[in-house]
Amino acid sequence: MSRCDNLLLGIDLGTSRTAVVADNNYQDLTSSVVGYPKDIVGLKMLGKPQVFGAEALRHHSALALYRPMEDGLIRETDFHNYNTVYELLKHVIRQAAPDGGAACGVIGVPSRAFLHNKKLLSSLVEDLLEVALIVPKAFLVAYKINRLTNSIIVDIGAGTVDICAMKGMVPPLEDQVTLTKAGDYIDARFEALVAERYPQLQLSRGQLRLIKEEHAFVDQYGGPVQTVLRADGVPVEVDLSAELQSACESIVPDILEQLVTMVKDFDPEAQQEVLENIFISGGGSLIRGIDEVVALHLVEYGDVHVRCIDKNGLIGAQGGLKLAKELDPDVWGQVGFMHAEEKRAAADGGD
Ligand SMILES: Nc1ncnc2c1ncn2[C@@H]1O[C@H](COP(=O)(O)OP(=O)(O)OP(=O)(O)O)[C@@H](O)[C@H]1O
Ligand SMILES: [Mg+2]
Structure with a gap:
């Protein structure tokens, strides 16, 4: 059993969704997106300088939207993106610990982010979590199912x-x-195939993603996919079965x-x-x-x-919480990457 008295969190930081579960029974799945009002009208309408997840997507036209992760990595295009991953993590941690009490957390990330961004991530969460451990998400899945x-x-x-x-x-x-x-690639492929077969349709990637999420299938395990899209503003019934199957496959x-x-x-x-x-x-x-x-x-x-094994999208975060509960934070450093380890290595003259 963990000897940590603080709130324990399992977090799965993903390109499209970030999952959090806590030992106070809190759980949540948030779209990994941060929105900033484009102007004073947006600011007045939303009443805050930052909006997260589903709320940001709902008000997308009034916001500049940032996705902090891309292709399994923290976006490194500009300084702003480092801020957005920090802001997103701060938001999800605050949601789980509304009284602002100290928390310890195990954070699962895509393998690439573990390889390339773990030091950055670890330093970003240093003032958000009392103790933070970064591990590849797939390991947390294995941990959860033992x-x-x-x-x-x-x-x-x-x-x-x-x-x-x-x-x-x-x-x-x-x-x-x-x-x-992965999923984004399927979306791009699906859009290209639909555009090729129905060049007259007005397509939006978001709309096609929703169709994918409702009907996705491979081989003979799904379909037909019949839906209504628009051509020159007029609703048209289309069959997208072959395109969706091919994109998923x-x-x-x-x-x-x-x-x-x-x-x-x-x-x-x-x-x-x-x-x-x-x-x-x-x-x-x-x-x-x-x-x-x-x-x-x-x-x-x-x-x-x-x-x-992941019907609700929470299994990685649940694995993180399980690990946080079962292992004392003193030994977390033997499992993944902690900022404290880096500091110790630097003090010892290591990398
Ligand atoms: N029912 C569904 N059928 C097919 N794909 C789905 C379904 N529901 C969600 N997806 C897709 O799964 C992907 C999101 O999965 P997940 O939340 O595991 O990703 P992530 O952890 O955010 O990304 P990554 O691990 O690459 O950083 C998206 O591409 C989404 O469209
Ligand atoms: Mg993921």
Whole structure:
């Protein structure tokens, strides 16, 4: 049991959504977006200088919207983006701890952000959390379901698919793979295919994403996708089944290729168990039939069992909270990255 007396948080910082769960029973899923009023009219209308998540999306026309993460990384285009990831984290932490009390948190991030942005992130949360641990999100998924060995986690997010081989330890770099064909790629592909078939339609990426989230499927596991869109302002009924299926299937070959490579990399005596323990998390796990298709393509390697385990999008954050509750913050540094570790390393003359 954790000896930390503060509020404990599990946070999953994602490109499209940030999930938070706390040991005071708070839980929330917020769109990873921060909006700033474009002018004094927007400021007056909203009554505040910053708006987050769904509220920001609702008032998008009055706001300059910033998404702090892109392709699984904190956006590094300008200083403003560092502020937005800080502001987003501050907002979600305050929501969970409204009395402003101290909190300790385990933060899951895409593998790429863990690789490239962990020091930055850790320094950003230094004044937001009493103790903060940064870990790859896929590890938190494995922790939540208690499959820390002989399993593979495939986290299909918006910016990246993170695939992680669990071998009874915190996964080293060589056991993590990041693919950039994920949910956003499906959206772009879907839009291109629809535009090609129906050039007269007025398309919006947001509208197509909603259609995807309602109907996404691979192989024969879904459809038909019939909906009404507009051409020159006039409603037109269209069938988007083939386009949506093709867009969703476009991410599958790369996932399969990496899965095969990873399975073969386990000890031969472990490989059958690994094949029976493949787990899909992230928003992409809701694509109908994705588990079946992955299993079908791996059948020549043995009995395969693929499970989708993230119905509500909270599993990474729940894994973070579980870890925070079970391990004392004194030993968190053995699991992931903490700012304190960096300071210690600097004091010792390390990197
Ligand atoms: N029902 C659904 N079917 C298919 N895709 C979905 C569904 N619901 C959400 N998604 C997609 O899942 C993605 C969001 O998933 P998730 O919240 O796991 O991503 P994220 O953690 O924000 O991104 P990343 O892990 O890449 O940083 C988006 O592309 C979204 O459109
Ligand atoms: Mg994610």
